[in-house]
Amino acid sequence: MRDLAADIESTWQSRKNHTGVTVKTISDRELNAIGKKHRRPVREVCVACLKMGVTPLRYLRNSPAITLMDQIILAESEVAIAGAGGLGGHVILLLARLGIGRLLVFDSDTFDETNLNRQALCFSNNIDTFKPEEAARQCALINPAVEVSAHIMAIADPCQKSWFRNTDVMVDALDSAEDRLFLAKLSRELGIPLIHGAVAGFEGRVMTVFPGDKGMETLYRSKAADGPDSSLEPAAENLLGTPALAPALIAAFQVMAVLNVLLKRGPISNNSLLHLDLATASINAFTL
Amino acid sequence: MSIEIKLFASLARYASHPLISADGRMGLPSPVPVGQIADALNIPRQEIKLIFLNGIHAQMDTKVKDGDRLGLFPAIGGG
Numbered sequence: 388m389r390d391l392a393a394d395i396e397s398t399w400q401s402r403k404n405h406t407g408v409t410v411k412t413i414s415d416r417e418l419n420a421i422g423k424k425h426r427r428p429v430r431e432v433c434v435a436c437l438k439m440g441v442t443p444l445r446y447l448r449n450s451p452a453i454t455l456m457d458q459i460i461l462a463e464s465e466v467a468i469a470g471a472g473g474l475g476g477h478v479i480l481l482l483a484r485l486g487i488g489r490l491l492v493f494d495s496d497t498f499d500e501t502n503l504n505r506q507a508l509c510f511s512n513n514i515d516t517f518k519p520e521e522a523a524r525q526c527a528l529i530n531p532a533v534e535v536s537a538h539i540m541a542i543a544d545p546c547q548k549s550w551f552r553n554t555d556v557m558v559d560a561l562d563s564a565e566d567r568l569f570l571a572k573l574s575r576e577l578g579i580p581l582i583h584g585a586v587a588g589f590e591g592r593v594m595t596v597f598p599g600d601k602g603m604e605t606l607y608r609s610k611a612a613d614g615p616d617s618s619l620e621p622a623a624e625n626l627l628g629t630p631a632l633a634p635a636l637i638a639a640f641q642v643m644a645v646l647n648v649l650l651k652r653g654p655i656s657n658n659s660l661l662h663l664d665l666a667t668a669s670i671n672a673f674t675l
Numbered sequence: 676m677s678i679e680i681k682l683f684a685s686l687a688r689y690a691s692h693p694l695i696s697a698d699g700r701m702g703l704p705s706p707v708p709v710g711q712i713a714d715a716l717n718i719p720r721q722e723i724k725l726i727f728l729n730g731i732h733a734q735m736d737t738k739v740k741d742g743d744r745l746g747l748f749p750a751i752g753g754g
Contacts, residue, residue, distance in 0.1 A: 470754050472754055473753065473754055474754045475754070559754075560754050561752075561754050562752060562753060562754035563752060564750065564752055567752070584754065585751045585752055585753055585754060586751070586753040586754065587684045587685065587749075587751045587752075587753050588684060588685075590683065590684050590751070591751075591753075592751060605725070605732060606724070606725065607724075607750070607752070608724075621685075622749070622750045622751070622752045622753070623684035623685035623686075623749045623750060623751045623752075623753070624751065624752060624753030626685040626688075627684060627685055629753045633753075634753075634754075662683065662748075664683075671681075671730075671746070672730065673727045673730050673731070673732070673746065674727075674730055674731045674732060675732045
């Protein structure tokens, strides 16, 4: 049997891309067939193609914003997402489209009808299904070169640190201060950059927390630290609601932050909080 | 002296206070700590989780001076 590289070499086709440059391309159907023949996951075949300068058609329109070299880095990266709800749903779907090689999804919940107003993974025909399993199912439809590991558990449940041995970035798509503080502590102990996001009404914020940054502890205090009366103060999202727009916007900013970390395009440490308001079309940057 | 004040998310409901002008400015007789401004606007201090003065993280006792930009945030945790 010919080796994988020989099969890729005899399969790719020339095609002019949108900038008029002729490039080597390969289709999903061909990737799947080669994977099946060699009993290798599609992700592996995809990486092999990219390294041979062959662009899967699904990534053709990413260039030159995301180059072939960038696409290799993304395909060999792993991102852990804590929460698969309002923010997490959009984040997961965008990461799948971008071709992140491996996603670890953590959420202990099932979908309910109150999620339909904003959660991208929630449909009227998947109410009561577990969010991480639904994430895996939908990612497989979007991009078979993305491997999803579905964990039906909260990030604060007892977890093995070894699960994150290959994780490059963590995404905070949670909805409680306690869980966010737990995740911040975990990411710091593991030395993994964390992308924070939160929404309320038509507003939201995003921040990259590098292991040395004080970030999350400045934004949130635990209930224990705030005293027993802290739960009497309603959080902004409960006073303002969470319509669909802010989760989509903040998720896109979070995914851009993931790209900046993976592709080493952003600052290596920042302590900078970005606040966005759709209602006034304004963006403000703050220094922690 | 006057300062620019911006109340974010659910704190925006306190922005209709008569001490705040339509363009988001507030007149003050002299430099005062952030906490005193919150009291004057009837914003419960425990509702303020994050303070920025001229874009930089500040505290309840940080003094606000003429021309400063003050931003106040509540807890925001939706996801």
